[in-house]
Amino acid sequence: xxxxxxxxxxxxxxxxxxxxxxxxxxxLKQLQKISKNNTRHQVNHIAIAxxxxxxxxxxxxLIGNEPSAWPxxxxxxxxxxxxxxxxxxxPVPAQQESVNLLAALGxxxxxxxxxxxxxxxxxxxxxxxxxxxxxxxxQLKIKMLLDVLQRDGLNAVPIIALLAFLLGAVIxxxxxxxxxxxxxxxxxxELISLIMLRELxxxxxxxxxxxxxxxxxxxxxxxxxxxxxxxxxxxxxQDPFAWLVLPKLLGLMIxxxxxxxxxxxxxxxxxxxxxxxxxxxxxxxFIQRFGAVVDPxxxxxxxxxxxxxALIIVNVGCMQGLxxxxxxxxxxxxxxxxxxxxxxxxxxxxxxxxxxxxxxxx
Amino acid sequence: MMEEHKVIxxxxxxxxxxxxxxxxxxxxxxxxxxxxxxxxxxxxxGKSVLLSEIAMLREPDSGExxxxxxxxxxxxxxxxxxxxxxxxxxxxxGALFSSLTVLENIMLPIxxxxxxSGSLLKDLAMLKLRLTGLPEHAAHLYxxxxxxxxxxxxxxxxxxxxxxxxxxxxxxxxGLDPAGAAAFDDMLLELHAALNLxxxxxxxxxxxxxxxxxxxxxxxxRRVLMKQPIEKMVKDTHPVIEAYFANERAKRAIRQxxx
Numbered sequence: 355x356x357x358x359x360x361x362x363x364x365x366x367x368x369x370x371x372x373x374x375x376x377x378x379x380x381x382l383k384q385l386q387k388i389s390k391n392n393t394r395h396q397v398n399h400i401a402i403a404x405x406x407x408x409x410x411x412x413x414x415x416l417i418g419n420e421p422s423a424w425p426x427x428x429x430x431x432x433x434x435x436x437x438x439x440x441x442x443x444x445p446v447p448a449q450q451e452s453v454n455l456l457a458a459l460g461x462x463x464x465x466x467x468x469x470x471x472x473x474x475x476x477x478x479x480x481x482x483x484x485x486x487x488x489x490x491x492x493q494l495k496i497k498m499l500l501d502v503l504q505r506d507g508l509n510a511v512p513i514i515a516l517l518a519f520l521l522g523a524v525i526x527x528x529x530x531x532x533x534x535x536x537x538x539x540x541x542x543x544e545l546i547s548l549i550m551l552r553e554l555x556x557x558x559x560x561x562x563x564x565x566x567x568x569x570x571x572x573x574x575x576x577x578x579x580x581x582x583x584x585x586x587x588x589x590x591x592q593d594p595f596a597w598l599v600l601p602k603l604l605g606l607m608i609x610x611x612x613x614x615x616x617x618x619x620x621x622x623x624x625x626x627x628x629x630x631x632x633x634x635x636x637x638x639x640f641i642q643r644f645g646a647v648v649d650p651x652x653x654x655x656x657x658x659x660x661x662x663x664a665l666i667i668v669n670v671g672c673m674q675g676l677x678x679x680x681x682x683x684x685x686x687x688x689x690x691x692x693x694x695x696x697x698x699x700x701x702x703x704x705x706x707x708x709x710x711x712x713x714x715x716x
Numbered sequence: 717m718m719e720e721h722k723v724i725x726x727x728x729x730x731x732x733x734x735x736x737x738x739x740x741x742x743x744x745x746x747x748x749x750x751x752x753x754x755x756x757x758x759x760x761x762g763k764s765v766l767l768s769e770i771a772m773l774r775e776p777d778s779g780e781x782x783x784x785x786x787x788x789x790x791x792x793x794x795x796x797x798x799x800x801x802x803x804x805x806x807x808x809x810g811a812l813f814s815s816l817t818v819l820e821n822i823m824l825p826i827x828x829x830x831x832x833s834g835s836l837l838k839d840l841a842m843l844k845l846r847l848t849g850l851p852e853h854a855a856h857l858y859x860x861x862x863x864x865x866x867x868x869x870x871x872x873x874x875x876x877x878x879x880x881x882x883x884x885x886x887x888x889x890x891g892l893d894p895a896g897a898a899a900f901d902d903m904l905l906e907l908h909a910a911l912n913l914x915x916x917x918x919x920x921x922x923x924x925x926x927x928x929x930x931x932x933x934x935x936x937x938r939r940v941l942m943k944q945p946i947e948k949m950v951k952d953t954h955p956v957i958e959a960y961f962a963n964e965r966a967k968r969a970i971r972q973x974x975x
Binding site: 443 | 819910
């Protein structure tokens with residue numbers, strides 16, 4: 355196609371208005387300009403070199419939709435194309451109207467309620483499963499459980515230890531600065547111990563596990579759902595929950611308390627380190643003070659949250675995974691949602707625990 | 717009549733390798749304007765690879781590709797871009813952008829290449845949508861909610877957005893039910909007649925080959941063994957081709973007997 359390029363033109367002579375050139379897609383911009391500026395003109399003659407559907411659409415604006423009124427000079431093919439395009443052009447159908455604010459709010463509320471119900475239903479299924487496991491312990495897939503213990507427990511040790519240590523150090527540092535102005539350096543022990551034991555150790559642990567394992571659960575199950583692997587399990591007479599959810603649930607229930615204890619220890623270790631460097635409080639003094647003033651109840655208050663957080667993370671992760679529908683993008687979507695939701699719920703439940711323990715006087 | 721025989725695609729001595737696996741070697745192929753060519757061959761003969769080389773999505777390891785009479789290896793970026801606009805490609809799974817509606821999918825190439833006003837843009841996109849036989853309400857649907865047949869039609873609509881003279885289709889009827897596949901084939905024929913298209917399709921669907929194409933290029937032994945109409949192809953005695961069409965020939969023979 356080496357022939358000269360001929361831009362579309364409209365010209366007026368004694369014979370009337372004439373159209374020439376290529377009426378094709380590359381010239382759409384010029385074509386649009388021509389059609390805009392010349393809507394009033396009656397086109398008398400057409401000598402167009404090339405025409406394509408996009409060009410035809412613009413041409414129709416100039417010469418009208420009535421074939422009998424079309425000016426002379428069209429080739430047979432051009433006429434055919436014009437007739438086809440004339441038949442096929444049509445307005446864009448109206449889009450569904452956007453809902454008003456109140457209705458949108460209502461929809462949102464219902465969505466939240468529906469979602470809460472799904473979550474509860476799933477939790478119910480999980481508990482039923484645990485009970486049936488107690489009656490038939492052989493249902494448990496030991497290998498998958500061990501897998502979870504290693505991948506979500508053992509492999510998470512370094513990052514949780516490191517982050518808890520840093521967290522403890524940061525809190526001791528910030529708190530220590532304030533305490534030192536009152537000469538109350540020694541109180542850093544209570545500060546760091548209570549915060550780490552009661553709140554931050556279980557929380558940081560849950561957040562990391564939600565990001566690390568909860569998202570992995572959701573992604574894995576969503577992918578399996580896409581591949582119809584979940585259905586395949588069912589068709590083979592297997593309970594997908596027993597294979598896919600139960601090992602994760604039990605695994606995290608075992609692993610989370612252990613990881614929480616680990617982050618308590620390293621968190622307090624971080625505080626102890628800063629106390630030594632910053633506040634001239636030797637580790638021996640720190641530990642003596644710790645033994646004297648920190649009641650074991652604080653440890654239990656922190657620890658009791660761990661299995662609850664584990665339940666939340668598994669529940670949300672697995673549910674999001676199994677709810678996945680559609681294409682590959684659903685996997686990413688569900689993974690993101692599982693992390694956001696489980697961290698959200700973990701923090702809410704943590705707040706509820708605080709209220710409960712305050713009422714109990716623990 | 718001279719117009720009819722313009723060479724649209726010419727492949728010269730193409731070689732393609734994946735590591736040690738040589739897919740094409742000294743492959744030649746010529747496709748004329750207005751032809752409807754099926755690329756067929758056993759699996760692993762590099763049909764889809766060849767298609768993506770014609771679509772300029774993959775460079776062959778050696779050899780020369782001429783599109784519309786011009787060698788693409790010596791082209792500047794701008795010329796390549798111009799060439800790309802003359803080629804519409806339909807991918808096997810449709811490859812519609814999932815975050816855009818069908819209409820927005822079709823509008824995207826027009827908007828990016830032509831600076832025209834919104835209403836004309838939408839009009840042109842609607843035109844393409846209806847040309848492929850999609851119902852109007854499909855315009856505002858997202859690709860996820862389309863059925864297989866509609867998805868393929870929407871993909872063709874997007875490929876035709878810029879009115880390319882050459883349309884490439886990768887397994888257009890794969891995954892469609894027989895009725896849907898037949899309807900899709902009819903649509904291709906209509907588009908070919910109305911829009912002056914040249915079609916190249918990779919397909920395994922023998923019904924499609926019989927109805928849509930007028931030339932079949934058979935890939936085997938790392939090259940194009942033969943390019944000829946299907947009627948001749950099924951009678952070919954080349955062992956590879958014979959093996960491929962063995963069942964098909966029997967089927968045809970029976971059908972012809974019935975008629």
